[in-house]
Amino acid sequence: MTDTMVEPGSGAAIRAASARIADPEQRVLERIAEIRKRKPSMREDAITMSHGAGGKASHTLVTALFGDILSNPVLDQLGDQAVLAIPGVDHIGLAVTTDSFVVSPLFFPGGDIGELAVNGTINDLAVGGATPMGISAAFILEEGLDVAVLRRVVESMRRAADRAGVSVVTGDTKVVPRGKADQLFITTTGVGVVALPNRIAIPRIVPGDVVILSGAMGDHGATVMLARGDVDLEADSLRSDTMPLNGLTAALLDSGVDVHFMRDATRGGVATVLNEIAQAAGVAVAIDEASLPIHDAVRGVAEILGIDPLYIANEGKLVAIVAKQDATRAVDLMRSRPEGTEAVVIGEVLAEPEGMVFIHTGFGGTRVVDMLIGDPLPRIC
Amino acid sequence: MKFADEFRDADLARALAARITAESGDKHWKIMEVCGGHTHTIFKYGIEDLLPSNVELVHGPGCPVCVIPMGRLDDGIAVAHEPGVIFTCFGDLMRVPGSKGSLLDAKAAGADVRMVYSPLDALKIAQENPDRKVVFYAIGFETTAPSTALTLMRAKAEGLRNLFVFCNHVTIIPPMKAILDSPDLQLDGFLGPGHVSTVVGIRPFEFVTRTYNKPVVVVGFEPLDILQGVHMIIQQVLEGRCEVENQYRRVVHDDGNPKALEVLARVFKLRSHFEWRGLGFISQSALELQDEYADFDAEKVFSVPGVRVADPKACQCGEVLKGVLKPWECKVFGTACTPETPIGTCMVSSEGACAAYYNFGRYSRARERERVLASGDRPNGNGHSNGNGVEHDLVPLAVRAR
Numbered sequence: 160m161t162d163t164m165v166e167p168g169s170g171a172a173i174r175a176a177s178a179r180i181a182d183p184e185q186r187v188l189e190r191i192a193e194i195r196k197r198k199p200s201m202r203e204d205a206i207t208m209s210h211g212a213g214g215k216a217s218h219t220l221v222t223a224l225f226g227d228i229l230s231n232p233v234l235d236q237l238g239d240q241a242v243l244a245i246p247g248v249d250h251i252g253l254a255v256t257t258d259s260f261v262v263s264p265l266f267f268p269g270g271d272i273g274e275l276a277v278n279g280t281i282n283d284l285a286v287g288g289a290t291p292m293g294i295s296a297a298f299i300l301e302e303g304l305d306v307a308v309l310r311r312v313v314e315s316m317r318r319a320a321d322r323a324g325v326s327v328v329t330g331d332t333k334v335v336p337r338g339k340a341d342q343l344f345i346t347t348t349g350v351g352v353v354a355l356p357n358r359i360a361i362p363r364i365v366p367g368d369v370v371i372l373s374g375a376m377g378d379h380g381a382t383v384m385l386a387r388g389d390v391d392l393e394a395d396s397l398r399s400d401t402m403p404l405n406g407l408t409a410a411l412l413d414s415g416v417d418v419h420f421m422r423d424a425t426r427g428g429v430a431t432v433l434n435e436i437a438q439a440a441g442v443a444v445a446i447d448e449a450s451l452p453i454h455d456a457v458r459g460v461a462e463i464l465g466i467d468p469l470y471i472a473n474e475g476k477l478v479a480i481v482a483k484q485d486a487t488r489a490v491d492l493m494r495s496r497p498e499g500t501e502a503v504v505i506g507e508v509l510a511e512p513e514g515m516v517f518i519h520t521g522f523g524g525t526r527v528v529d530m531l532i533g534d535p536l537p538r539i540c
Numbered sequence: 541m542k543f544a545d546e547f548r549d550a551d552l553a554r555a556l557a558a559r560i561t562a563e564s565g566d567k568h569w570k571i572m573e574v575c576g577g578h579t580h581t582i583f584k585y586g587i588e589d590l591l592p593s594n595v596e597l598v599h600g601p602g603c604p605v606c607v608i609p610m611g612r613l614d615d616g617i618a619v620a621h622e623p624g625v626i627f628t629c630f631g632d633l634m635r636v637p638g639s640k641g642s643l644l645d646a647k648a649a650g651a652d653v654r655m656v657y658s659p660l661d662a663l664k665i666a667q668e669n670p671d672r673k674v675v676f677y678a679i680g681f682e683t684t685a686p687s688t689a690l691t692l693m694r695a696k697a698e699g700l701r702n703l704f705v706f707c708n709h710v711t712i713i714p715p716m717k718a719i720l721d722s723p724d725l726q727l728d729g730f731l732g733p734g735h736v737s738t739v740v741g742i743r744p745f746e747f748v749t750r751t752y753n754k755p756v757v758v759v760g761f762e763p764l765d766i767l768q769g770v771h772m773i774i775q776q777v778l779e780g781r782c783e784v785e786n787q788y789r790r791v792v793h794d795d796g797n798p799k800a801l802e803v804l805a806r807v808f809k810l811r812s813h814f815e816w817r818g819l820g821f822i823s824q825s826a827l828e829l830q831d832e833y834a835d836f837d838a839e840k841v842f843s844v845p846g847v848r849v850a851d852p853k854a855c856q857c858g859e860v861l862k863g864v865l866k867p868w869e870c871k872v873f874g875t876a877c878t879p880e881t882p883i884g885t886c887m888v889s890s891e892g893a894c895a896a897y898y899n900f901g902r903y904s905r906a907r908e909r910e911r912v913l914a915s916g917d918r919p920n921g922n923g924h925s926n927g928n929g930v931e932h933d934l935v936p937l938a939v940r941a942r
Contacts, residue, residue, distance in 0.1 A: 183868075183869070187868045187869075187873065187874065188868070188874075190874070190875065191874035191875065191898075194874070194875055202881065203645075204645075205645065205648040205649060206648060207645065207647070207648045208644065208647070208648075209635075209644065215880050219880075389655075389657070389661075390657055391657075462544065464657075520585045520586045521548060522550055522553050522585040522586065522590075522763045523553050523554060523557075523586070523589070523590055524585050524586015524588070524589035524590055525586045525589055526583060526584060526585075526586045526901065527899060527900050527901065529879075529898075529899050
């Protein structure tokens with residue numbers, strides 16, 4: 160697959176191209192690139208739904224408000240997990256991550272909020288190269304919630320934790336008056352250990368690396384969108400892909416495959432993860448549209464609603480940046496496991512243009528794949 | 541998905557692009573796509589990368605979100621804040637900035653704003669909430685107007701008293717006239733709007749060929765449709781023809797959809813004038829509800845401020861909508877005006893020329909030309925056609941799909 164990827168995109172080649180078209184358009188684009196590198200600032204007076212959608216507004220909220228006020232050397236890395244040093248121990252660190260789950264409906268084909276809450280936190284640890292050790296769970300319950308519903312959710316958490324080989328070791332419960340929450344919210348925090356120095360690190364991403372996706376995109380987001388019932392569509396084959404990825408990541412790391420970075424492609428989808436990678440590592444990512452794995456039902460839903468599957472959430476898929484010489488081994492290994500049967504190389508890391516993700520369309524053209532702006536809002540016609 | 545993939549075939553695209561390259565010669569061609577859906581397709585598939593540099597696509601005024609003036613939006617937001625109102629609209633309207641924030645901001649401030657996929661969803665909400673006033677903020681060209689009309693007819697038949705339509709439906713012909721009358725612009729032809737034409741047919745565009753002597757090809761929304769439309773316009777000019785052609789025969793009948801037109805006539809009448817973002821007031825360019833439907837007319841039922849708000853000074857949406865300026869030539873493009881903080885409406889909807897260019901188009905020209913030069917594979921090469929590709933299967937798609 161890598162040999163079908165077009166053009167190496169060397170810096171010299173691009174500069175030569177830029178020189179040839181050193182026209183006003185190019186200058187405008189360069190100025191925009193400069194502006195985009197500036198630290199974002201929080202301009203809004205109120206939180207809107209966009210701040211929770213995982214795209215640019217979320218990124219701004221996290222960096223310009225939380226990151227700014229709570230700044231410290233660990234937080235400033237803005238990873239999905241933080242690694243804390245253990246005094247007196249230098250070969251392992253303590254990995255910590257936390258995540259809240261507010262999905263509606265609570266139950267959907269292929270999973271429920273309890274399973275998501277366990278898998279999501281395990282995955283945040285796993286993709287950082289950590290071995291999950293235990294999970295805490297905090298519940299916010301709405302007055303009037305059916306105990307049978309709560310029981311079903313917690314039983315599902317138990318099954319998910321057993322499957323991943325991790326226990327829920329502590330927790331907390333609060334009840335709020337009717338209408339102050341939507342049935343049930345869960346926050347899970349995961350603790351794990353990670354070998355130091357961590358092999359999974361942004362600075363290890365270099366031009367020439369390949370980008371591997373562990374399976375088809377958009378199953379979870381499309382499933383929940385339909386389960387909400389806002390759109391009058393049905394697709395019997397749609398299932399959330401929620402699953403723990405710690406088995407897959409452990410197998411990858413144990414195999415000796417030179418994995419440089421991993422991230423689970425949740426809210427904001429694969430496009431958002433790739434943009435975060437490109438910006439944090441100061442590289443470009445080129446993807447090949449024809450290679451993108453997408454189930455037919457998701458393609459259909461996305462086509463009808465005018466949403467790009469690259470931006471739809473997943474709950475059991477990871478993006479791995481792997482050294483080029485290990486690409487085939489990594490894909491073969493992933494495919495040999497249930498979490499990665501549809502794993503495939505989707506693109507490669509280039510040196511320039513820095514911070515940018517672009518896609519070679521199946522039609523023969525190219526387009527930029529930017530971060531999501533706000534919620535993915537369907538086009539009207 | 542097989543039905544769609546056929547119209548996204550890269551080999552056919554290369555073959556068509558080679559023909560366009562060979563036939564377009566040295567002339568600089570400017571072809572306007574009228575419809576925002578086309579703009580979206582052009583950027584999404586990187587169609588401009590396949591075209592030779594002397595064939596330029598100019599992005600026209602057909603994004604229904606982009607043409608809504610700020611004052612109209614402020615009026616909508618004022619209605620959304622009225623007590624007891626559930627305000628419904630299509631998703632991509634929600635981020636459009638009014639003079640004091642967007643509908644998303646209004647929602648955050650407590651207004652009950654809901655995204656719907658069809659006016660029938662608004663009708664359903666009205667049925668489920670009999671004690672609330674449900675307002676549907678209707679936008680769009682002749683494409684979406686029939687569904688609004690049908691919704692109103694059903695509401696009337698069912699005696700529904702709590703559904704209201706804030707009507708911003710517009711018609712496609714008047715802004716095309718405005719653009720053709722504009723002295724700034726030299727166009728060689730139009731890619732006509734496919735979806736609008738499913739309703740109105742292709743005859744309303746005959747004035748473009750008769751009065752202005754410009755060819756029109758009504759095209760579909762798949763990337764091969766657009767390439768073929770470009771090719772058909774070039775062919776018309778080279779053969780000395782000037783006609784309205786229908787590339788989108790698999791969907792568009794030359795006479796349109798008489799039933800939809802009848803429904804439109806029953807529910808709507810032409811407004812004497814309507815303000816367009818960037819284009820100003822254009823007479824008889826929009827629809828309002830017939831008197832028979834006055835009880836459903838949000839503009840009559842609610843006290844609407846109706847204050848006209850001038851477009852921000854820095855904003856050059858008008859020039860962009862008319863195709864006089866390319867998006868990147870606007871003074872604030874990509875700096876003060878970005879998809880996160882749009883100043884002009886062209887930057888809001890993904891169908892807007894500026895947002896499409898900003899989201900999809902940045903860098904691709906330089907990169908793609910470099911790739912093409914480096915690989916020696918010249919889909920948009922220097923005038924020779926690839927005999928291999930050209931000969932195979934170039935039956936017009938419109939015919940093949942029937």
